[in-house]
Amino acid sequence: ETGVTQSPTHLIKTRGQQVTLRCSSQSGHNTVSWYQQALGQGPQFIFQYYREEENGRGNFPPRFSGLQFPNYSSELNVNALELDDSALYLCASSLVVAGEVDTQYFGPGTRLTVL
Amino acid sequence: AQSVTQLGSHVSVSEGALVLLRCNYSSSVPPYLFWYVQYPNQGLQLLLKYTSAATLVKGINGFEAEFKKSETSFHLTKPSAHMSDAAEYFCAVTHTGGFKTIFGAGTRLFVKA
Numbered sequence: 001e002t003g004v005t006q007s008p009t010h011l012i013k014t015r016g017q018q019v020t021l022r023c024s025s026q027s028g029h030n031t032v033s034w035y036q037q038a039l040g041q042g043p044q045f046i047f048q049y050y051r052e053e054e055n056g057r058g059n060f061p062p063r064f065s066g067l068q069f070p071n072y073s074s075e076l077n078v079n080a081l082e083l084d085d086s087a088l089y090l091c092a093s094s095l096v097v098a099g100e101v102d103t104q105y106f107g108p109g110t111r112l113t114v115l
Numbered sequence: 116a117q118s119v120t121q122l123g124s125h126v127s128v129s130e131g132a133l134v135l136l137r138c139n140y141s142s143s144v145p146p147y148l149f150w151y152v153q154y155p156n157q158g159l160q161l162l163l164k165y166t167s168a169a170t171l172v173k174g175i176n177g178f179e180a181e182f183k184k185s186e187t188s189f190h191l192t193k194p195s196a197h198m199s200d201a202a203e204y205f206c207a208v209t210h211t212g213g214f215k216t217i218f219g220a221g222t223r224l225f226v227k228a
Contacts, residue, residue, distance in 0.1 A: 004158075006158075033214075033216070035218075040221075041220060041221070042119075042205050042218035042219050042220045042221050043159070043205070043218045044218075045215050045216060045217070048214045048215070050214075055214045056214035056215055058215065090158055090159065092159075103149075103161055103164060104161075104216065105161070106151075106158040106159040106160070107158050108157055108158040109157070109158050111156075
């Protein structure tokens with residue numbers, strides 16, 4: 001059983017650029033959530049995808065968007081990068097059955113630096 | 116609305132001493148509660164979770180937490196701290212049918228030799 005993987009591990013971009021972060025879910029999981037963790041803070045929920053559709057969203061602007069693919073891998077896209085977007089981006093996968101909450105398994109994260 | 120408050124951004128204990136990390140939650144429906152640990156430059160690892168079964172939950176690495184509805188608390192304890200326990204600890208809450216997990220701000224645990 002493989003765990004959650006994320007790529008790349010580190011990324012440096014400049015203001016105004018666009019970035020795509022990738023996540024491979026744990027085998028058998030159908031749900032993926034993305035979180036932003038600024039330095040010294042707890043993770044903040046960005047959005048969740050369930051069976052390829054957005055299932056909920058936190059307080060993040062539309063320039064944060066995502067995709068979930070049939071194999072349940074996922075992407076987080078951020079347009080028009082701002083300095084405050086610098087953070088560790090975490091994805092977490094889980095198996096949701098009949099609306100019940102299951103444990104989320106986190107990837108190691110992608111460290112994004114915006115200059 | 117759900118929220119999580121972790122009391123104390125930093126906790127320092129001596130090796131072998133009791134570890135107590137405090138977490139209070141707010142939820143309008145029965146919650147699922149979690150404790151995660153994060154080591155530097157790594158993702159989050161689940162320590163334990165409460166899902167409305169036993170109120171005393173045992174987790175990995177000797178940690179346990181007790182759900183107290185009357186106090187809306189879910190404090191994390193470990194009888195004897197080890198140097199390897201030094202890390203950041205996060206309490207989190209979600210609920211049945213919910214999609215959003217709310218994390219506390221975290222407590223950094225320091226273990227002194």
